[in-house]
Amino acid sequence: MSFENQVEELMREASLKPVPPELSRRLERQTETFFTGKIVPNRGRQWRRVVLSLVTAAAACVALMFITGLGTESSWASELQQISAALKNRKWIHIRSLSGDAERFSMWRDAMGEVVAYSGTDGVYFSNKNTGRYQEYDSVKNLIYDKPIFAADDTASELSAMVGSLIAAMADGREQVIILNETVSIDRRPDLRKKAGKMWIEAVLDINGGQWSLLIDPETHLPRFWQISRGDNSGNLRELVFEYPSSGPTDLTKLPGVQRDARVVIRDFPKSLDDLRNQIQAATDSIEPYVAVVTQDDTASLVWRTRTQSRIETRRANSPEQRLSLKQSNKSFNGWVASVRQLPLTWLSVFNEIDAFYSKVDPETENFVRPNRAQSVMRNGVLVTGGLWHPETAARPDLTMFLNKRARDYRASVQNPSATDAPAPLLLEFWHVEPEKNEENAWDFRRYWIDPERGYLTMRFDEGNVHEGNESVTRVTVVKQVAQSPRGHWYPTVLQSTYKGKTRTFRYSLGFDTSIDATLFATP
Amino acid sequence: MGRPEECPNSREGDLMELVGDNEATMIRTIWRILKCPEDTEDAYQEVLATAWKKRGTILRHANPRALLLRICANAAYDSIRRHPRSHSSIAEIEIVESAPRPDEHATARELGENLWEAVGELPRRQAIAVCMRILNDCRFAEIAGALQCAEATARQHYFQGRQRLGEQLRRRCPELLFEETEK
Numbered sequence: 001m002s003f004e005n006q007v008e009e010l011m012r013e014a015s016l017k018p019v020p021p022e023l024s025r026r027l028e029r030q031t032e033t034f035f036t037g038k039i040v041p042n043r044g045r046q047w048r049r050v051v052l053s054l055v056t057a058a059a060a061c062v063a064l065m066f067i068t069g070l071g072t073e074s075s076w077a078s079e080l081q082q083i084s085a086a087l088k089n090r091k092w093i094h095i096r097s098l099s100g101d102a103e104r105f106s107m108w109r110d111a112m113g114e115v116v117a118y119s120g121t122d123g124v125y126f127s128n129k130n131t132g133r134y135q136e137y138d139s140v141k142n143l144i145y146d147k148p149i150f151a152a153d154d155t156a157s158e159l160s161a162m163v164g165s166l167i168a169a170m171a172d173g174r175e176q177v178i179i180l181n182e183t184v185s186i187d188r189r190p191d192l193r194k195k196a197g198k199m200w201i202e203a204v205l206d207i208n209g210g211q212w213s214l215l216i217d218p219e220t221h222l223p224r225f226w227q228i229s230r231g232d233n234s235g236n237l238r239e240l241v242f243e244y245p246s247s248g249p250t251d252l253t254k255l256p257g258v259q260r261d262a263r264v265v266i267r268d269f270p271k272s273l274d275d276l277r278n279q280i281q282a283a284t285d286s287i288e289p290y291v292a293v294v295t296q297d298d299t300a301s302l303v304w305r306t307r308t309q310s311r312i313e314t315r316r317a318n319s320p321e322q323r324l325s326l327k328q329s330n331k332s333f334n335g336w337v338a339s340v341r342q343l344p345l346t347w348l349s350v351f352n353e354i355d356a357f358y359s360k361v362d363p364e365t366e367n368f369v370r371p372n373r374a375q376s377v378m379r380n381g382v383l384v385t386g387g388l389w390h391p392e393t394a395a396r397p398d399l400t401m402f403l404n405k406r407a408r409d410y411r412a413s414v415q416n417p418s419a420t421d422a423p424a425p426l427l428l429e430f431w432h433v434e435p436e437k438n439e440e441n442a443w444d445f446r447r448y449w450i451d452p453e454r455g456y457l458t459m460r461f462d463e464g465n466v467h468e469g470n471e472s473v474t475r476v477t478v479v480k481q482v483a484q485s486p487r488g489h490w491y492p493t494v495l496q497s498t499y500k501g502k503t504r505t506f507r508y509s510l511g512f513d514t515s516i517d518a519t520l521f522a523t524p
Numbered sequence: 525m526g527r528p529e530e531c532p533n534s535r536e537g538d539l540m541e542l543v544g545d546n547e548a549t550m551i552r553t554i555w556r557i558l559k560c561p562e563d564t565e566d567a568y569q570e571v572l573a574t575a576w577k578k579r580g581t582i583l584r585h586a587n588p589r590a591l592l593l594r595i596c597a598n599a600a601y602d603s604i605r606r607h608p609r610s611h612s613s614i615a616e617i618e619i620v621e622s623a624p625r626p627d628e629h630a631t632a633r634e635l636g637e638n639l640w641e642a643v644g645e646l647p648r649r650q651a652i653a654v655c656m657r658i659l660n661d662c663r664f665a666e667i668a669g670a671l672q673c674a675e676a677t678a679r680q681h682y683f684q685g686r687q688r689l690g691e692q693l694r695r696r697c698p699e700l701l702f703e704e705t706e707k
Contacts, residue, residue, distance in 0.1 A: 011658045019555045023565070026565065030568060030569065031544065034572045034576075
């Protein structure tokens with residue numbers, strides 16, 4: 001299950017709390033009061049508005065219905081070829097909304113579609129495939145983010161994606177265009193259309209009942225207007241104008257809406273991170289069966305681990321409390337299903353090594369382990385990664401979040417520490433771009449010292465904040481000792497984690513030659 | 525949105541009946557987003573006022589219920605943006621009921637706060653699509669009707685909104701991904 005699906009599930013579960021009865025009663029009274037005349041709306045210039053709206057609607061209808069002429073499939077195919085040729089002869093295409101449009105925008109696109117610039121109410125960006133860079137403007141922070149271009153970047157705006165798809169299809173002479181993930185045919189059903197005293201060739205795209213009408217100049221074979229009507233018969237109509245300038249914007253700072261003093265923030269992610277992540281993942285995947293004793297202060301755990309199942313029994317000294325965790329790999333849940341028994345409560349969880357959801361067990365949800373029932377027991381909960389109780393994940397933090405190409409607020413660097421006493425030869429740093437502006441409790445930097453010679457174990461992990469230029473480390477996790485499995489996999493045997501002044505020491509003792517009885521994994 | 529819209533054929537009683545039929549759902553929608561009695565009351569008052577102003581559009585609309593729910597989501601969205609930190613979270617409440625350890629409580633509370641704040645930072649149409657879909661189980665056709673856009677556009681708003689929510693949470697709560705202990 002993707003992170004987004006889990007977010008959705010979290011929202012659903014978080015919304016189950018009923019409205020407090022007292023509040024509900026108050027609001028119902030509010031409804032009653034509102035409609036019993038205590039608030040009298042101003043009826044004002046009601047009739048004038050009605051007449052005006054009727055006239056406007058009628059005018060729109062007349063304009064839409066003024067259609068003449070007939071067309072054939074073959075002549076349309078021929079026309080499309082001419083449109084394609086005409087578009088390719090133009091250096092730039094400029095598409096803009098009319099001045100009264102509430103969602104105003106301007107978009108430039110060069111003939112080859114290599115350079116796309118967009119400025120609208122929903123954002124400003126500049127994408128240049130020739131240089132491989134993508135710039136996006138943050139109007140709140142007055143920052144320009146400059147980063148390598150990714151496949152989805154020139155579709156950052158829904159409208160620009162639609163226009164871009166249409167132009168590209170016409171430039172290629174294709175009759176089908178993919179708009180909003182739907183394949184739509186460009187259909188020249190009504191043949192000619194009159195607008196502004198001139199006859200135009202009209203091509204129509206039917207999308208979910210809405211008619212998108214493209215008007216093409218029969219002399220130049222260039223599209224000039226695009227009328228988009230809503231699919232709800234509301235009569236709402238948007239009109240876009242096509243222009244063909246000889247030059248276009250050269251970078252984002254030339255676009256409307258961008259302040260001249262905007263600061264540029266470069267975002268480059270080292271390519272080596274991908275390799276690194278793959279190697280870490282591969283190491284995590286290659287689990288060897290083991291039996292382990294893991295201790296931390298007064299708590300001890302027995303761990304049985306196969307490639308597909310694990311059992312952890314946890315006991316605290318001088319306490320009758322025992323926790324039993326059974327986990328089973330289950331592809332139908334795209335992760336693991338676990339039963340965590342913490343007497344007298346039992347928790348159920350579904351997780352995929354990165355994210356987890358917990359739920360208190362009740363009789364209705366006890367049967368959650370049936371396939372495809374996982375979602376039914378998902379409740380709000382906490383997100384975890386691996387956990388320090390698992391030696392195979394304890395020193396391998398999940399780095400995938402830093403590889404998210406859309407992440408905007410941090411930068412990364414990889415370097416080989418020069419200090420001879422560095423915890424490991426490879427240092428990864430992740431920094432928030434603007435640490436001082438971070439929200440309270442957010443981390444500003446993370447540093448991972450990784451040892452390629454030891455299976456890319458993270459030998460030390462620091463997390464901290466910056467205040468007025470001064471760094472303070474809030475969490476330190478250090479691997480003190482390591483060992484190797486018979487097949488050569490590295491794992492920590494002693495690990496220390498210090499957070500908010502409290503240090504916890506985990507000690508791992510693993511045995512690889514003990515057979516593991518399958519009955520250990522049976523649900524109690 | 526701001527200008528009152530008049531419709532001579534729409535009767536006050538029609539709107540009252542419509543609101544009455546959907547009152548519970550409307551209240552629930554706002555409550556689910558805001559989780560604060562005072563804010564919910566304020567937002568509901570705004571909803572009633574907006575519904576009155578827009579009664580012509582609502583009563584003519586193919587799916588007036590969807591439009592009402594949009595107005596509710598819209599008002600709640602505005603409230604979140606005005607008071608981003610004032611909302612207690614249901615995540616917190618439910619975790620408390622489940623008697624977690626103190627560190628679990630803090631984590632869940634943080635996640636809950638960030639979740640609804642993140643909704644407030646979405647573009648308006650995305651936020652409304654997400655709220656209508658997730659909180660009201662609205663079909664995309666209904667959302668499209670309420671947002672006055674194509675169904676595919678509504679779908680796009682929803683998926684983009686959900687994706688942004690995920691990104692926001694990753695950014696706001698990266699430490700949640702690094703929770704250390706086995707639960």
